[in-house]
Amino acid sequence: AETTSDFDREKLQERLARLAGGVAVIRVGGATEVEVREKKDRIDDAMNATRAAVAEGILPGGGVALLRAGRALKKLKGSNEDQQVGIAIVRKAITWPARQIAINAGLEGSVVIAGILENDDNAYGYDAQSGVYGDLVSKGI
Numbered sequence: 001a002e003t004t005s006d007f008d009r010e011k012l013q014e015r016l017a018r019l020a021g022g023v024a025v026i027r028v029g030g031a032t033e034v035e036v037r038e039k040k041d042r043i044d045d046a047m048n049a050t051r052a053a054v055a056e057g058i059l060p061g062g063g064v065a066l067l068r069a070g071r072a073l074k075k076l077k078g079s080n081e082d083q084q085v086g087i088a089i090v091r092k093a094i095t096w097p098a099r100q101i102a103i104n105a106g107l108e109g110s111v112v113i114a115g116i117l118e119n120d121d122n123a124y125g126y127d128a129q130s131g132v133y134g135d136l137v138s139k140g141i
Contacts, residue, residue, distance in 0.1 A: 013055070060136035063098030064125035067116055070094050101128050 026043055030036040059065040073091045078084040098116065099109030105128040112126050115133055123137040 058137065060123045060125050061141040062101055062125040062128070062136055063095070064116060064123070064136060066094040067098055067113060068122055071117070098126070102126065104128065105131070 028036055028039045028043060030039055070091045073087055073094075076087055078087055095109075095113060098113055102109040102112035116125050119133070121135065123135045124133065125136040125141070126133050127136065127139055127141060
């Protein structure tokens with residue numbers, strides 16, 4: 001059944017989760033009331049992020065999605081010189097998350113970016129923790 005109502009869609013997703021056994025009870029404890037509240041807020045944030053990922057899809061981390069967007073911007077032509085300069089500024093800026101991750105790992109950012117972009121797989125990127133390139137989505141990054 002298709003529905004355009006957000007309410008109906010949410011109810012159907014909840015029903016699907018129950019049918020698939022996707023219901024869980026999370027118990028939160030802590031030494032102080034403040035600690036319990038902090039943990040509860042973190043769990044709420046994680047649950048909301050998970051719901052959003054299921055509903056809207058996910059992107060690979062490590063700045064990879066931005067690098068791929070930069071490739072698309074390469075084809076974009078502004079209608080005047082100012083727009084072209086703006087496009088160039090944005091293209092350079094969106095390389096920095098991946099570049100900074102590489103720098104923090106003790107590597108040359110440009111080399112890591114080139115390694116990522118030589119592969120056309122949108123999920124392909126650099127895992128700085130393990131030091132290898134691969135499918136970041138399957139690694140949970």
